[in-house]
Amino acid sequence: MDLTEQVENELCQTGIEELDVMLGGGVPTGSTVLVVGSSGSGKTTLCMQYLINGARRGERGVFFTITEPLFKLTKNMEGFDFYDKQLIESGMVNLIDLRIISERLGLDTEKYTVEDAAALLDVLKDIADELNVKRLVIDSITALCYRLQTKEMIRDFIFKLGSSLAAMKCTTFLTSEVPPRVFQYSQYGIEEFIADGIIFLGDVERKGDLIRTFQVIKLRGQAHSRTKLAMSISSRNGVELAPLLKSRE
Amino acid sequence: MDLTEQVENELCQTGIEELDVMLGGGVPTGSTVLVVGSSGSGKTTLCMQYLINGARRGERGVFFTITEPLFKLTKNMEGFDFYDKQLIESGMVNLIDLRIISERLGLDTEKYTVEDAAALLDVLKDIADELNVKRLVIDSITALCYRLQTKEMIRDFIFKLGSSLAAMKCTTFLTSEVPPRVFQYSQYGIEEFIADGIIFLGDVERKGDLIRTFQVIKLRGQAHSRTKLAMSISSRNGVELAPLLKSRE
Amino acid sequence: MDLTEQVENELCQTGIEELDVMLGGGVPTGSTVLVVGSSGSGKTTLCMQYLINGARRGERGVFFTITEPLFKLTKNMEGFDFYDKQLIESGMVNLIDLRIISERLGLDTEKYTVEDAAALLDVLKDIADELNVKRLVIDSITALCYRLQTKEMIRDFIFKLGSSLAAMKCTTFLTSEVPPRVFQYSQYGIEEFIADGIIFLGDVERKGDLIRTFQVIKLRGQAHSRTKLAMSISSRNGVELAPLLKSRE
Amino acid sequence: MDLTEQVENELCQTGIEELDVMLGGGVPTGSTVLVVGSSGSGKTTLCMQYLINGARRGERGVFFTITEPLFKLTKNMEGFDFYDKQLIESGMVNLIDLRIISERLGLDTEKYTVEDAAALLDVLKDIADELNVKRLVIDSITALCYRLQTKEMIRDFIFKLGSSLAAMKCTTFLTSEVPPRVFQYSQYGIEEFIADGIIFLGDVERKGDLIRTFQVIKLRGQAHSRTKLAMSISSRNGVELAPLLKSRE
Amino acid sequence: MDLTEQVENELCQTGIEELDVMLGGGVPTGSTVLVVGSSGSGKTTLCMQYLINGARRGERGVFFTITEPLFKLTKNMEGFDFYDKQLIESGMVNLIDLRIISERLGLDTEKYTVEDAAALLDVLKDIADELNVKRLVIDSITALCYRLQTKEMIRDFIFKLGSSLAAMKCTTFLTSEVPPRVFQYSQYGIEEFIADGIIFLGDVERKGDLIRTFQVIKLRGQAHSRTKLAMSISSRNGVELAPLLKSRE
């Protein structure tokens, strides 16, 4: 089998060139990738770019947000050249506010019971199925879990989410918000159990500058580099990766 | 579109010159910015200066305080040259003590129930709407949360506050008090979920001197520098920023 | 307005010469200053000296103690040359054991209910009013809080104490006991919310010697140095401050 | 007695050459080995390779998974040259999803009662007995414990699991997931009590690269090296070990 | 007043020569000194030596133990030359096992109620009064507190003990057991509130050797050195102190 074909069949290209190279072509189709970082680390931008790039390749995607209202999300994204309003309008990239879904279901938008969480998971699955999406983003799993009241409910929810995602056909990016300057993958230490891959967005301080870093910690079923890269975010190119020591101009 | 116009339309200038430059013109209008720092880091001064500068540009503002009584706040601010009593008297900058609001609502000023918190949020929104304010400060979200009894209530309140602020038209600065010498953005790790921007006020020890530092960690929808700057507070200019290594005289 | 007059009107001189210089004349009248340090850091001595110096200027003061019995307190203070028994006898400096107050109120001296705490606050305020004191010390807020049973009661008490102190005319020093070698301002992280100023008494180890250090972290409404100084305590002069690197002989 | 014979009789060769050398031939038959590491450290790959290598030697094995669905597990493993589908098909290596077992038992797959846990242990034992397996893997003990609701239930379960495993004839590898960059052997600090051996998979950062490390911490009844090795995972050879300082090309 | 007289009147000499020099003569009579250290740091030996030396000066003492049975305590002390059986037999030094007292009072020896603790405090006070002791040791306050069930009970007990000790005439040494290598003064952070003095027994590692260290952290009412000294314990001299850098032979 030749590589290009394999990529098309089995790997989901992120469209972020340096990342796809690092991953040996892309993320195995159907994987769940945890995108980990503290507030301001670029998780949302990375995920949106992944969806837009997919849509350009003809793969429909959906972005579930739980903290940022849609009008803010789109306004912020409009500053990026990669962002393409038409892909949203044509339904190739769907932006959905889980709080609005919750409201329509008659749920409290800020606090879920076990049943609420289950109902939400069902809706989420239904939407993904109906739209026949290939790429799915949940931003963020952390804020979703915050709406659950006990550790037990959270564990239960995460494992159920994992089963749902595994049953779907789509390749999923889950953002996981962690405190700054702490090397951990998730708020509860359980989120990574349902992840086939982990991408860690951190930062290092260099002479008073905060340099963004990017590292693939794990990717099941795919040989990959674990080198830490410098990451920059520009309005022109969105996320860009470069060697850490000699950062690209 | 020319830059000046864009700035006027979409960016909210802080009026602190070096900061506006750092931010590429200002904070996107309608954003919520978390101003993080420990006790004594200059959060209150920075926020007041932001309001006063706005009022000078014709943008009405409101400062909600929860820990410092108004007479102390004004007395302390009178020491600064940027402070202008007339702007307060003319109603361009409104200083409101949330404890007095609470009292008028018949609430316990030091302890809130879920309903109290909701009522307070409503009043806060009403005031902002009625005064047609463009700039809003809450000093501090931390002390507000302390008045709630459980983690669950606090999470619920923060998410509700986030929704309220997103629905308003104004650009908001929330102060977040953290312990000294600890790199975190908030007391509960949830406050940053509703923030479009994060400014971190810290300090470094240099030969026994405590140097104030200033860093923009995050600002959604706006390319910005993340360089750490030296910050000083003088009665003449209020907050001033300078490169960290060669601090300005 | 000339400086001397301003000082008399608006600033409360501690009478510790180097400190008053550091503070640009003294502490703004009516402020609440948190004096932070671990056991043995000199908090009590500093506060007593502040009261005695005030009494010499004709400002009446009161020292509320909660851990050290009065006979021990006075015995320990008699070793210092700055201490003046006559100022105590003449009622210019009043030493009051809060446990004795509690007893008289019929309260358990080691455990307070919400009502007990409120009653105690009232008495404290009454005493301060009746004696018309200009300077007030509570040694320590930490031990007071220890007598409350829940975090909720403690938060409530601290905010109420803050309101009471803000309403009084006097300048207050509250001692805050923290664990050794830990950089924090208080036991509960709330005490600093009611403080206009923070003085941190620490220590550094130099070749096996524990050098006492002194640093003004914060002082609202007053430009001040934040340089760390060496502090020594001698029976002749009480608290003395000197540059840290070349400690005075 | 000659060494080869002893090895056949009493030692269970992992088939990972450098590891068997390190261990003086292999793991004592009947041992329980804890394979410790954070997410993405290679625990699953190591364990699968151990089972496949055993099957090649004619020792039947079973792999109990609790987080990764079987179709994902096999898909991921198919990328490795060591993996041999026929050994799975012939029943020499059995892959069993504990969630499917739970479902068949009528249990909640994400939450166990004490009775559920006991029933599951029984089934696990029955399967191992019936298949007459020599090698057993549970991936992971951490995710199993997460499904129990209290610390007490977890302790109880771990000790019971230890007794069960000790009573079986097979050599067991249990994976233990720990947070990244933290040197501990298990989530609860109890898992190691039932382990005869501990293998620690960590990583060190070298010039921005994350190097995988491998270390045998403990192996009862067997003299062994405790040197930390570099570990790599390639699709051709699976897990490979090399001296840490001069990592093999 | 001449120094010798003052010493006799107001200072309690420990009889450990270097320590008395460090303290400017001794510990102020009536003080409560917390002797802090981890297991094996020499707290018990230091306290016993303090009592024996006092007895030699004609000051009666009592040693309350709570963890070590008397026969073990005396057996261990008999290895020291400073120990003098006759002082025990003559009643100049009284060794009392608090567990035996508890038993006689009909209490559970390992678990106290609030009433038990109060009863024990009364007995302790009665014994001290009746024997007219000048020096009192409790070894350890930590183990006493462990027998109380809640933090609240412990706080209450410590404050009550403080009041009792302040009311007695004797100079008290309380041992406080802390974890190794951790710089804290007590298990609960409250014990130091009732202490007029704090002595910290630590250790530093020097080329694989554990050197014992000795430091006076605090002593109310007495100017004292805070230099860290090397401490050794020999059967001939018991506790000996020497400069840390050039440890005495």
Added chain:
Amino acid sequence: MDLTEQVENELCQTGIEELDVMLGGGVPTGSTVLVVGSSGSGKTTLCMQYLINGARRGERGVFFTITEPLFKLTKNMEGFDFYDKQLIESGMVNLIDLRIISERLGLDTEKYTVEDAAALLDVLKDIADELNVKRLVIDSITALCYRLQTKEMIRDFIFKLGSSLAAMKCTTFLTSEVPPRVFQYSQYGIEEFIADGIIFLGDVERKGDLIRTFQVIKLRGQAHSRTKLAMSISSRNGVELAPLLKSRE
């Protein structure tokens, strides 16, 4: 009195030559020694060697195990040359599985009530008395405590165990399992209260090698070295000690 006689009368030789020298002859008879270390640190081997060496001198011993089944324990020990099956068969060293004792008493083997723990202590004491053992090992006190449900029960049990051991004539080694790389003496911080001696088994990393270390932290009633030694475990000699810097070949 000559040294040899004293040793015979009052000191219990471990039979590990370098250790006995370090201890000035051995452990005082009747002491309780806590052998502290993480999983894999050699606690079990050290204790078994201590028992075997005692048996060779004619002192009967008993080894209570709670985590490792007897067949595994003996199998593992048979790899050591110091181990002598005949001493077990002749009853000079008795190996007893506390879980089997529990079962015979009709107790749950994995979870104790207060009564169960008391019953177990009684049996333990009866066995020691009946066999007239001079040396006793409990491996481990940590796993025993894990079977108790609350901190209160654990404290109570530890103090009762301490009293029981003090009342017996035998010299006891208790193993205490602590997390790796953490300098503490026990899981609960209470176990050391009943210990007359503490031996700490740790490790240091040297160029990627884990070197085992050995240190006597405390030994009441016996002058002893506190130097940290390198420890090795070989099948020929069991535990061996050597200077840390130039480790013996």
